[in-house]
Amino acid sequence: MVYPREESQRAVPPFLRITYKWARCCAISLVGGTVLLVGILMIVFPGPAIVVIPAxxxxxxxxxxxxxHWLHKVKATGNLMMNSASAYWNRDKSGYTDKTGYTEESKEERR
Known part of the structure; x- marks a missing residue:
């Protein structure tokens, strides 16, 4: 015996079947693409592109x-730049020469 379909069980056309996975993918693509595009525009225009692009x-x-993959590359490059800058600012200043070309240590020895 065949029962008639209820109103909620009617056949839905395939183009109207929106699954959670498909909707999530579209939402992530839209939001992430927009944020990435705004970050790229901030390279030219004023703004914190260094923060927005990784976001x-x-x-x-x-x-x-x-x-x-690109996020890992950006993180690695950022860490390399921070380590380089940290090494530059924390370097040993004893080898600093003044306008005469003498270091601070050699001036002490000359006195």
């Missing part, structure tokens, strides 16, 4: 492997 890549990295 956009992190959002896109939730869904796409290429974005996660």
């Amino acid at each position: 956009g890549l992190a959002i896109l990295g939730l869904e796409f492997a290429w974005a996660k």
Whole structure:
């Protein structure tokens, strides 16, 4: 015996079937792409592009492997730059020469 379908069980056309996974992918793509695009624009225009671009890549990295790969590259480059800057500012200043070309140590020895 065949029962008639209820109102909630009607066949839905395939183009109207929106799954959670598809909606999540679209939302992440839209939001992450927009944040990334704004970050790239901030390179030219004033703004914190150094903060916004990794944020956009992190959002896109939730869904796409290429974005996660680029985020790891950006993090590695940032760490390298921070270590380089830290080494520069914490370097030993004893080898500093003045206008005469003498270091502070050699001036003490000359006196």
